[in-house]
Amino acid sequence: MPSPTLPAPLRGVTKQLNRSITQALGLTEAVTLRRTDPTSVDAPLTAGPVLVIGQGEDADAVAHHLHDAHLDVRRNLAAPTQQRWGAVVVVLTDLDAPGEEAERVLALGATLRELARCARVVTISRAVGEGDAPATAAARAGVSGLVRSLGKELRQGATANGIELAAGVAVTDPAALGTLRFLLSARSAFVDGQLLPVTGPGRAPADWTRPLVGSVVVVTGAARGIGAETVRVLARDGAHVLGVDVPAAGEALAHVMNEVGGVALQLDITSPDAGERLLERVARGPFNGRLDVLVHNAGILRDKLLANMRPEQWEPVIAVNLAAQVAVTTAVAQAHPGLVQVSLASTSGIAGNRGQTNYGFSKAGVIGATQAWAPVLAAGGGRANAVAPGFIETEMTASIPTMQREISRRVSSLGQGGKPVDVAEAVAFLASPQAGGINGAVLRVCGQNLVGR
Numbered sequence: 001m002p003s004p005t006l007p008a009p010l011r012g013v014t015k016q017l018n019r020s021i022t023q024a025l026g027l028t029e030a031v032t033l034r035r036t037d038p039t040s041v042d043a044p045l046t047a048g049p050v051l052v053i054g055q056g057e058d059a060d061a062v063a064h065h066l067h068d069a070h071l072d073v074r075r076n077l078a079a080p081t082q083q084r085w086g087a088v089v090v091v092l093t094d095l096d097a098p099g100e101e102a103e104r105v106l107a108l109g110a111t112l113r114e115l116a117r118c119a120r121v122v123t124i125s126r127a128v129g130e131g132d133a134p135a136t137a138a139a140r141a142g143v144s145g146l147v148r149s150l151g152k153e154l155r156q157g158a159t160a161n162g163i164e165l166a167a168g169v170a171v172t173d174p175a176a177l178g179t180l181r182f183l184l185s186a187r188s189a190f191v192d193g194q195l196l197p198v199t200g201p202g203r204a205p206a207d208w209t210r211p212l213v214g215s216v217v218v219v220t221g222a223a224r225g226i227g228a229e230t231v232r233v234l235a236r237d238g239a240h241v242l243g244v245d246v247p248a249a250g251e252a253l254a255h256v257m258n259e260v261g262g263v264a265l266q267l268d269i270t271s272p273d274a275g276e277r278l279l280e281r282v283a284r285g286p287f288n289g290r291l292d293v294l295v296h297n298a299g300i301l302r303d304k305l306l307a308n309m310r311p312e313q314w315e316p317v318i319a320v321n322l323a324a325q326v327a328v329t330t331a332v333a334q335a336h337p338g339l340v341q342v343s344l345a346s347t348s349g350i351a352g353n354r355g356q357t358n359y360g361f362s363k364a365g366v367i368g369a370t371q372a373w374a375p376v377l378a379a380g381g382g383r384a385n386a387v388a389p390g391f392i393e394t395e396m397t398a399s400i401p402t403m404q405r406e407i408s409r410r411v412s413s414l415g416q417g418g419k420p421v422d423v424a425e426a427v428a429f430l431a432s433p434q435a436g437g438i439n440g441a442v443l444r445v446c447g448q449n450l451v452g453r
């Protein structure tokens with residue numbers, strides 16, 4: 001359904017409403033976020049110089065890598081500077097007991113008034129591991145509370161995120177450095193307050209600016225919204241894309257796929273032979289049997305309070321958003337056991353949302369299925385991850401009542417809704433080889449919704 005344009009007097013009321021909600025709740029004023037262009041890879045990685053806080057081998061290695069990526073990297077803050085930091089990276093991989101973090105965290109604190117607009121704070125630490133001593137586990141777990149709280153303190157579009165390395169993963173592994181690049185860049189504009197678990201080494205792409213060159217990617221629900229933008233970003237990153245959508249959206253789908261030189265397939269993913277039809281299409285040219293990545297993006301809303309819910313609202317939501325994903329991957333993974341899968345979940349599937357018991361079931365189910373597929377696909381060299389968007393401005397969310405929509409925009413640390421490109425960039429990152437060390441994870445793209453974890 002197209003987004004209705006409000007008449008001028010109503011737009012004034014909406015602006016006033018925005019201001020009142022922001023002031024009453026002490027929420028963040030929205031600023032224009034530093035975003036990527038879905039068709040160009042030219043943007044510099046950060047919005048200014050990068051400060052790396054930490055001593056020792058790991059901090060040195062991170063600084064060297066960022067220097068090699070042509071960033072202006074600084075190590076010491078001997079005296080107050082006139083800098084506007086594009087990013088501050090805090091290396092905490094050596095924490096063994098609470099208290100050891102203090103000097104570095106307080107040094108970070110001293111830089112926060114010098115952050116550039118849309119700056120990045122990224123911590124790199126170790127995940128709590130089985131058999132960790134209580135003091136070690138305490139210090140490692142503490143980092144997540146630091147990151148999530150700092151995300152709520154930063155202003156002007158700046159974000160705080162963390163990378164949690166599993167035992168055996170080095171800071172120099174492509175997955176650790178690839179995740180760092182994603183979190184530093186404009187690609188993660190709407191990712192905030194998140195800790196990304198890196199459990200394997202990953203693989204460095206031949207070209208960091210086009211990491212998907214040569215890959216074949218299928219995107220469902222590709223005719224509009226997040227799906228259409230995902231197609232554009234994947235194509236920009238070098239992928240050859242097969243876009244799928246229902247026949248009723250055939251014209252819009254053809255338009256999107258023509259834009260990127262991809263291929264359109266009109267297919268309802270709930271049809272019993274959907275998996276076979278996909279396989280049959282990739283078996284032919286120009287794909288010639290190759291299928292590397294499957295993006296389960298197609299989804300629908302049929303919101304109702306459960307007391308008023310009818311089968312026509314419950315059943316299609318579960319069928320499209322969840323059952324079809326499981327059935328299609330079951331068929332496709334048999335033929336392509338090294339499949340990389342990225343599924344669209346939602347923060348409603350994590351925190352719940354009033355009026356969305358059906359949608360919440362489907363999206364929590366997507367997270368469950370992702371965690372179950374992760375080891376299965378890993379056995380063939382593949383992976384399964386989910387992206388959980390918060391409130392993203394699309395035709396789907398344009399159908400939400402005005403007041404609820406305004407509140408949804410406001411209750412995030414970034415004080416605004418996200419854009420389809422924000423989700424598309426997260427999907428493309430998880431699809432790429434440098435995210436090869438991330439498996440079974442859920443990456444929230446929600447501007448740190450104040451709801452849920």
Ligand code: NAD
Binds near residue numbers: 223244391
């Ligand atoms: P959208 O409604 O704009 O686009 C969804 C696309 O899926 C449409 O082109 C539609 O035709 C297609 N589709 C629906 N049923 C299909 C079927 N049976 N077979 C094939 N294609 C089908 O939605 P969007 O806002 O771009 O959302 C995309 C995904 O992101 C969905 O899974 C949604 O649940 C999820 N999501 C969106 C938001 C948000 O705020 N927009 C938040 C959280 C999660």
